Amino acid sequence: MANWKELKNDPTKWDKIFIKESIIKTIRKHFEAKNYHELESPILAPSLPQERYLDVIPVNITDKKGNINIAYLIPSTERYNKIALSAGIGNHFVITKVFRGLEEFGPNHTAEFTMLEWYELGHNYFDLMATTEKLFKEIKQDINAKFHLGDSLEIIYDGKKISLEGEFPKISIRNALKDFSGINLEEIQDIEDFRKVAKEKGYSEVEEYDWQTIFELIFANDIEPNLPEDKPCFVYDYPVQLCPLTKTNAKDPLVAEKVEIYLAGKEVGNGYTELTDGVEQEKRFKIEQQARKDLGKPEVAFDYEMVEAMKSGMPEVAGIGIGLDRLAMIFADAQNIREVNIN
Amino acid sequence: MAFTSEITRGMIINFNNEPHVLIAKEFYSPGKGGAFTRTKLKNIKTGKILNHVFKSGEKLDQLDIETKTMQFLYADENDSYFMDPETFEQLTISLDMIDGGTDFLHTEGKYIIIIYQGEAISVQMPAKIALIVNETSDAVKGNTSGNATKEAILETGAKVYVPLFIKTGERVVINTETRQYVSK
Numbered sequence A: 001m002a003n004w005k006e007l008k009n010d011p012t013k014w015d016k017i018f019i020k021e022s023i024i025k026t027i028r029k030h031f032e033a034k035n036y037h038e039l040e041s042p043i044l045a046p047s048l049p050q051e052r053y054l055d056v057i058p059v060n061i062t063d064k065k066g067n068i069n070i071a072y073l074i075p076s077t078e079r080y081n082k083i084a085l086s087a088g089i090g091n092h093f094v095i096t097k098v099f100r101g102l103e104e105f106g107p108n109h110t111a112e113f114t115m116l117e118w119y120e121l122g123h124n125y126f127d128l129m130a131t132t133e134k135l136f137k138e139i140k141q142d143i144n145a146k147f148h149l150g151d152s153l154e155i156i157y158d159g160k161k162i163s164l165e166g167e168f169p170k171i172s173i174r175n176a177l178k179d180f181s182g183i184n185l186e187e188i189q190d191i192e193d194f195r196k197v198a199k200e201k202g203y204s205e206v207e208e209y210d211w212q213t214i215f216e217l218i219f220a221n222d223i224e225p226n227l228p229e230d231k232p233c234f235v236y237d238y239p240v241q242l243c244p245l246t247k248t249n250a251k252d253p254l255v256a257e258k259v260e261i262y263l264a265g266k267e268v269g270n271g272y273t274e275l276t277d278g279v280e281q282e283k284r285f286k287i288e289q290q291a292r293k294d295l296g297k298p299e300v301a302f303d304y305e306m307v308e309a310m311k312s313g314m315p316e317v318a319g320i321g322i323g324l325d326r327l328a329m330i331f332a333d334a335q336n337i338r339e340v341n342i343n
Numbered sequence B: 001m002a003f004t005s006e007i008t009r010g011m012i013i014n015f016n017n018e019p020h021v022l023i024a025k026e027f028y029s030p031g032k033g034g035a036f037t038r039t040k041l042k043n044i045k046t047g048k049i050l051n052h053v054f055k056s057g058e059k060l061d062q063l064d065i066e067t068k069t070m071q072f073l074y075a076d077e078n079d080s081y082f083m084d085p086e087t088f089e090q091l092t093i094s095l096d097m098i099d100g101g102t103d104f105l106h107t108e109g110k111y112i113i114i115i116y117q118g119e120a121i122s123v124q125m126p127a128k129i130a131l132i133v134n135e136t137s138d139a140v141k142g143n144t145s146g147n148a149t150k151e152a153i154l155e156t157g158a159k160v161y162v163p164l165f166i167k168t169g170e171r172v173v174i175n176t177e178t179r180q181y182v183s184k
Helices: A003-009 A011-033 A078-086 A125-146 A173-181 A191-200 A211-226 A278-295 A304-311 A324-332
Strands: A057-062 A068-073 A092-099 A112-121 A154-157 A160-163 A170-172 A233-239 A255-263 A266-273 A317-323 B012-015 B018-028 B036-043 B049-055 B059-062 B066-075 B079-083 B090-094 B110-116 B119-124 B128-136 B149-154 B159-163 B171-175 B181-183
Touching (some): A003 A011, A011 A092, A078 A112, A078 A304, A078 A317, A154 A324, A170 A173, A173 A233, A191 A211, A211 B036, A255 A324, A278 A304, A317 A324, B149 B171
Antiparallel strands (some): A092 A112, A233 A255, A255 A266, B066 B079, B066 B110, B079 B090, B110 B119, B128 B149, B171 B181
């Protein structure tokens, strides 16, 4: 049944959409109180950061003379955030629709979804974790007030309790690999060594997989099932191989200062201490561009403008993106992304 | 052989040299290492359930199975009994092999039985099932949020959560995979 008909038949179903509305209101309130600017991001971009696995949606725009220009529906607002930061906006956030092309859509995936990104000047990824913790608690408090749910900071998602009380656990990739998979990060730097380790674990088809893919398989099969389920959790310090836009950790050069937020076993957000060096960024984009070619991924126009803006001087900053549909699904106990949207 | 995009619930695959039935699958793309397919697999011999993530595009070793549409008769403590409505032939399936046990087995329902090497190994549930609420508390006044649900016991004994406005004796439609309330 079309979802508008379900809503018409059973008006209580609107509440899940209104929970998403409440989340967005809390976010605006949170950042307004801290004097952050709200940036409006363009949806069509002439060029994009190169990322090897990103499936972007190109759009043909025809002018009066019949010339066709290609633009891309933004997969995140990152390009515009970094350009704006280089041009001097300072602390800011964006809430907008972003788009990803996928080969299959499911209960957690649609081609368009709502993204929150915010950027904290002079801060790092641990500051992002602190802000996230505070924001999640405020979101729950506001939902409680609006829907008369008392003052408990406990969410029930799919029959399981998740407590937002206290500090959220933090787990580094280094420790997670060691504890849950028996792997030492040093020993898998070479792709052939990593393939050998994966084969011993029973992955038979790794011969053609790249480093990133093998890592993701091991992460998904060994680490993810061991992450705490009764609390949100931060997984941080990802291998540099996975982080073309992230600052490398000065104390541990095998990892980059990246954090992912897990809630109810779902990844709901992804943040970094941002790479601010335009020269290094250009170098990494070239590597990603080549990787896209090697993987047979469609070409995406190289973002010289973003690189140029960064080279002109981008301030030290930490930035994070959070998928608001997934977040709303968890706060509203919805099993399908359609339930928190009209479609 | 079946590509990850072609696998469906109830399919039997060879995983780690043991036959497994696919209980659930979901595609996902974390954006940092291509696209993947999450699966939930149940070992046909041991009944053990495991989660495994495959790289999308990977080929899985699909095993040959037969299917039969049968009517559910009854269940005892350990087993469930089904009958072929045409030949009246009966089959026994251990409740351990059925996701959710008897929760969604109803005598008016027809079920697809999966047979591997002559042995009934699993029951494919209909995606949705309508069942009568046998027991549920009265609605609490004033609490109408989307999050607000209450426990209900259905005629099959299944415990599910339903919206507050549902009353005892009403028929509700439940998604058998997620155990979520769908509609009245």
